[in-house]
Amino acid sequence: MENKETKQKSVLITGTSSGIGLATAEKLAKEGYLVFAGIRKKNDKIKVEKLHKNIRGVYLDVTNQGSIDKAFWYVIKQTDRLDALINNAGAAYAGPLEFMPIESIKEQFNINTFGALAVAQKFMPFLRHGRIINISSMASTGLFPFIAPYCASKRALDILFNSLFIENKDDITVISIKPDVIKTPIWKRAKEIYQKCFENVPESQREKYEKETLMLQKQATDNENKGISVDDVASTVLKALKDKHPKTSYFVGIKSLWAELYSKLPQKIVNSGVRKLLAQRLK
Numbered sequence: 001m002e003n004k005e006t007k008q009k010s011v012l013i014t015g016t017s018s019g020i021g022l023a024t025a026e027k028l029a030k031e032g033y034l035v036f037a038g039i040r041k042k043n044d045k046i047k048v049e050k051l052h053k054n055i056r057g058v059y060l061d062v063t064n065q066g067s068i069d070k071a072f073w074y075v076i077k078q079t080d081r082l083d084a085l086i087n088n089a090g091a092a093y094a095g096p097l098e099f100m101p102i103e104s105i106k107e108q109f110n111i112n113t114f115g116a117l118a119v120a121q122k123f124m125p126f127l128r129h130g131r132i133i134n135i136s137s138m139a140s141t142g143l144f145p146f147i148a149p150y151c152a153s154k155r156a157l158d159i160l161f162n163s164l165f166i167e168n169k170d171d172i173t174v175i176s177i178k179p180d181v182i183k184t185p186i187w188k189r190a191k192e193i194y195q196k197c198f199e200n201v202p203e204s205q206r207e208k209y210e211k212e213t214l215m216l217q218k219q220a221t222d223n224e225n226k227g228i229s230v231d232d233v234a235s236t237v238l239k240a241l242k243d244k245h246p247k248t249s250y251f252v253g254i255k256s257l258w259a260e261l262y263s264k265l266p267q268k269i270v271n272s273g274v275r276k277l278l279a280q281r282l283k
């Protein structure tokens with residue numbers, strides 16, 4: 001058996017090859033945490049381990065139970081405590097619901113929602129008195145048409161984990177981090193996923209959502225370039241980890257807080273505002 005780290009605080013973060021996960025892994029490692037950094041490719045293991053001596057790359061595909069089981073054994077061989085699980089792995093599926101293949105929507109939930117729950121189920125017994133920190137999104141408010149599968153996957157994530165918090169008997173705290181738009185590769189990837197989904201739209205129907213397609217592509221490019229820095233999310237995760245009395249939700253960026261408040265209005269008012277905004281964008 002390898003040397004077990006017993007005193008050092010440790011965390012598992014899923015999806016650390018880029019973006020928020022990578023920044024969070026580095027931040028927490030610098031703060032002295034032993035970071036088990038979920039990756040899926042050999043090159044990414046080399047990349048994350050090079051960042052800091054406290055980081056250990058662990059192969060973890062959240063949609064594959066075998067991979068989750070292997071990651072579990074890898075982690076428990078090296079430490080006898082896990083202070084937190086940070087469910088970060090995610091993707092954004094966009095497109096008009098009328099044509100989006102159900103299989104794609106299932107994929108979206110498999111990564112963002114069921115994957116996170118499967119990892120939590122595996123690691124919970126090892127996490128007594130610890131924290132589960134989910135990287136949810138302001139999209140969990142459901143205010144964003146044409147990324148509805150993404151919104152729904154994040155809302156479902158919040159609902160499932162809120163119940164997990166209420167139900168669990170191991171004193172595990174659950175925290176949802178809800179970032180505004182963050183500058184990460186997720187947007188470039190979202191454009192590729194959208195392109196793939198759009199190929200399913202019958203030729204004769206493509207005109208129907210042409211404007212929306214252009215709007216989505218432009219929006220993704222803007223987000224890629226103008227979003228908030230990943231450091232803001234990494235710092236919020238650190239705060240959520242260290243706060244003596246952590247909040248249930250942490251908002252990153254003012255738009256996220258506004259979205260949350262706005263979404264509490266009656267649905268009719270919410271829908272009317274969203275439709276107006278959409279119409280402006282499509283002009």
Ligand SMILES: NC(=O)c1ccc[n+]([C@@H]2O[C@H](COP(=O)([O-])OP(=O)(O)OC[C@H]3O[C@@H](n4cnc5c(N)ncnc54)[C@H](OP(=O)(O)O)[C@@H]3O)[C@@H](O)[C@H]2O)c1
Nearest residue numbers: 015016017018019020040061062089090137181182184186
């Ligand atoms: N960027 C934003 O504006 C924003 C806003 C709010 C919330 N978020 C959330 O923040 C989280 C991180 O996203 P990001 O913006 O940092 O995007 P990103 O740079 O694209 O990172 C996504 C990470 O998830 C990993 N991943 C995807 N599918 C996976 C799977 N099946 N198993 C394990 N790992 C998987 C990716 O790994 P591979 O490289 O191996 O694919 C990558 O490391 C996501 O949950 C996202 O929804 C992002």
